[in-house]
Amino acid sequence: MKFALTAIALVLSAPLAAQNQDLGQPVAEGGEVETVDEGEGLNVNVSYEGRLDDLGIAIPAFAADRNVPTPANANGTGALGRELARVITSDLRNNGLFKPTGPDSLPSPSYPEITAPNWSTWSNRGAEMLVQGYVRARADNKLTIGCYLYDMQLKSELVREGWVVGPADWRRAAHKCADLVYSRLTGESPFFDSRIAYIAETGPKGNRTKRLAIMDSDGANHRFITTGRSTALTPRYSPDYKKLVYLSYVDGNPRIYVYDIGTGRQTLVTQSANPTFAPRWSPDGRTILYSMAVGGNTDIYSVPATGGTSTRLTDTPGIDIGGSYSPDGSKIVFESDRSGSQQIYVMDVNGSNQRRLSFFGGRAATPEWSPRGDQIAFTHIGGGFNVAVMNPQGRNLRTLTRGWQDEAPTWAPNGRIIQFFRTERNTGKTGLWQVDLTGENERQLPTPADASDPAWGPILP
Amino acid sequence: MNMRLATTAILASSIALAACSKKAPEQLPPAPADTTTNTPAPSTQTGPTVGSQSHFNNAVGQENTVVYFDTDGYDIDGEDSAKLQRQAQYFQQYSNVTFTIEGHTDERGTREYNLALGERRANAAKNYLVSLGIPANRIRTLSYGKERPVAMGSNESAWAQNRRAATVTVN
Numbered sequence: 001m002k003f004a005l006t007a008i009a010l011v012l013s014a015p016l017a018a019q020n021q022d023l024g025q026p027v028a029e030g031g032e033v034e035t036v037d038e039g040e041g042l043n044v045n046v047s048y049e050g051r052l053d054d055l056g057i058a059i060p061a062f063a064a065d066r067n068v069p070t071p072a073n074a075n076g077t078g079a080l081g082r083e084l085a086r087v088i089t090s091d092l093r094n095n096g097l098f099k100p101t102g103p104d105s106l107p108s109p110s111y112p113e114i115t116a117p118n119w120s121t122w123s124n125r126g127a128e129m130l131v132q133g134y135v136r137a138r139a140d141n142k143l144t145i146g147c148y149l150y151d152m153q154l155k156s157e158l159v160r161e162g163w164v165v166g167p168a169d170w171r172r173a174a175h176k177c178a179d180l181v182y183s184r185l186t187g188e189s190p191f192f193d194s195r196i197a198y199i200a201e202t203g204p205k206g207n208r209t210k211r212l213a214i215m216d217s218d219g220a221n222h223r224f225i226t227t228g229r230s231t232a233l234t235p236r237y238s239p240d241y242k243k244l245v246y247l248s249y250v251d252g253n254p255r256i257y258v259y260d261i262g263t264g265r266q267t268l269v270t271q272s273a274n275p276t277f278a279p280r281w282s283p284d285g286r287t288i289l290y291s292m293a294v295g296g297n298t299d300i301y302s303v304p305a306t307g308g309t310s311t312r313l314t315d316t317p318g319i320d321i322g323g324s325y326s327p328d329g330s331k332i333v334f335e336s337d338r339s340g341s342q343q344i345y346v347m348d349v350n351g352s353n354q355r356r357l358s359f360f361g362g363r364a365a366t367p368e369w370s371p372r373g374d375q376i377a378f379t380h381i382g383g384g385f386n387v388a389v390m391n392p393q394g395r396n397l398r399t400l401t402r403g404w405q406d407e408a409p410t411w412a413p414n415g416r417i418i419q420f421f422r423t424e425r426n427t428g429k430t431g432l433w434q435v436d437l438t439g440e441n442e443r444q445l446p447t448p449a450d451a452s453d454p455a456w457g458p459i460l461p
Numbered sequence: 462m463n464m465r466l467a468t469t470a471i472l473a474s475s476i477a478l479a480a481c482s483k484k485a486p487e488q489l490p491p492a493p494a495d496t497t498t499n500t501p502a503p504s505t506q507t508g509p510t511v512g513s514q515s516h517f518n519n520a521v522g523q524e525n526t527v528v529y530f531d532t533d534g535y536d537i538d539g540e541d542s543a544k545l546q547r548q549a550q551y552f553q554q555y556s557n558v559t560f561t562i563e564g565h566t567d568e569r570g571t572r573e574y575n576l577a578l579g580e581r582r583a584n585a586a587k588n589y590l591v592s593l594g595i596p597a598n599r600i601r602t603l604s605y606g607k608e609r610p611v612a613m614g615s616n617e618s619a620w621a622q623n624r625r626a627a628t629v630t631v632n
Contacts, residue, residue: 204613205610205613206609206610206611206613207609208608210608231608233572233576233608234572234573247576252603253603254576254603254604254606275576275580275603275604277573277576277577278573278576291573291577293577293580293581293584293604295584296535296580296581296582296583296584296585296587296588296602297581298577298580298581319574319577319578319581321573321574321577322573322574335573335574337533337574341533342571342574365571365574366571366573379571381570381571385569385571404615405568405569407571407572408571408572423568425615426613426614426615428568428613428615452572453572
């Protein structure tokens with residue numbers, strides 16, 4: 001009874017809060033994904049020894065045990081099985097990872113064949129690998145989805161896993177299957193089952209409408225958080241995906257807010273009349289870094305994510321801004337123009353031992369430490385604006401992109417792909433792009449409008 | 462630190478002299494003040510309210526309401542200080558008027574740095590006005606970084622017009 005009353009009160013107060021805070025309706029939080037025991041897979045080595053981007057993978061429609069209605073698809077679990085295979089195919093094709101063939105040009109295996117492939121069906125299709133799976137609707141409307149990877153040459157299973165998801169989360173099972181296949185074939189950590197926060201842009205160059213938005217790593221499940229009445233910039237997902245920190249001009253000044261995705265409420269990171277910029281989470285989600293200008297001089301501060309006293313970490317007369325934690329949380333890489341131009345520096349989390357890392361000509365901005373710890377991505381401003389990487393000692397500079405203006409790199413959860421935004425000359429149109437660490441495989445991520453300031457979150461909990 | 466700033470200032474001004482790329486006056490609209498004074502015998506009741514943006518523009522000349530900066534710069538040079546002195550005369554005459562200095566950058570910078578740079582430019586203009594005797598509590602600063610360009614091109618001329626601190630009256 002008490003719960004019901006609280007719920008009504010929330011519904012009644014929500015529109016008013018939205019007016020004052022430039023927020024749309026709260027976004028429902030994602031459900032849990034339970035991994036089910038699919039039994040022991042065989043522990044065999046992958047037979048394929050060629051280049052992974054030449055590796056053919058056949059991904060036929062997932063089989064339903066029987067076609068039944070599901071809230072996940074208007075045409076039932078049978079049609080959902082095909083959609084699952086399409087999502088997996090799209091994941092594995094993008095960024096030039098592999099050469100997958102999707103369900104629309106393949107026969108559909110029957111349910112019993114999922115665990116016992118009909119090898120002769122697949123042997124003449126030029127695919128070295130086969131991904132099969134099934135979907136079963138449960139009495140509680142949830143879905144059980146299984147994923148199997150087979151080596152065609154060995155005629156042997158390489159890995160299997162299954163998940164129970166709510167019908168709204170069916171795409172997560174597809175991403176988890178793509179992650180399972182990707183990890184088994186490359187030895188890398190997964191990254192598809194993750195989300196991206198960014199800024200959606202519309203309107204003329206001189207007066208852009210900028211809205212905070214979120215989406216899955218492949219652009220699906222897109223939602224706007226703010227209405228666009230005030231400019232929103234530079235979001236970051238909290239490591240647990242429950243909050244977003246971002247900059248908003250909602251009170252007329254640039255200030256950082258923490259938005260709680262579950263409740264739809266937002267709060268100022270620090271109570272100060274000064275402008276605050278460039279918010280970042282620590283890897284454990286307990287601390288927020290921000291930059292604050294006092295009398296025109298910007299420095300970096302840290303504050304407990306739950307509120308409390310801020311600690312000033314830099315105190316030079318130049319602009320010190322941004323910051324990205326090393327994965328172990330012991331160091332912060334940040335940007336400063338104390339030398340006269342934007343360069344990249346590193347310090348301990350308490351602000352001690354500040355030293356410059358970038359010494360390769362031009363300016364260097366927006367450093368982001370890879371989740372693997374082995375690279376720092378940044379915006380290199382030389383003749384143009386390019387996304388580049390260096391090692392944490394400031395060496396081995398490699399330029400990965402060649403757009404007119406590419407900036408603000410953000411890492412995939414496994415540190416293997418970098419997302420950034422590209423601005424076109426003159427029109428000012430923007431879009432989200434991804435590039436792998438070779439710099440060879442670059443692609444634009446589809447978004448409903450122009451897009452900037454991407455922030456890729458970790459693997460979903 | 463003072464030594465470093467002084468050196469930077471000297472370097473910056475000599476670069477500005479050498480390059481002559483800072484200002485874009487040919488792009489600026491003519492001052493509307495002349496047309497106002499040429500109008501025959503305006504009644505004292507008509508015309509903009511004291512403290513409104515148009516009153517301020519007419520009084521100081523619209524070209525004097527905006528100061529411009531070098532790439533990545535925030536120094537107030539001789540041309541800027543002449544403009545700010547005109548503004549200061551106005552704010553001394555109308556001592557109830559409060560105002561905002563909006564700091565802006567060109568598009569050729571990263572977003573967050575540009576927010577900080579816009580704030581630094583707005584404060585440079587504010588500090589100059591304070592040095593001329595305008596109380597700091599009448600001046601608000603607001604940085605838009607690269608979010609609100611006035612010239613839409615992607616070229617040196619447009620960028621020079623966008624690297625600016627604009628004085629806007631609060632009314």
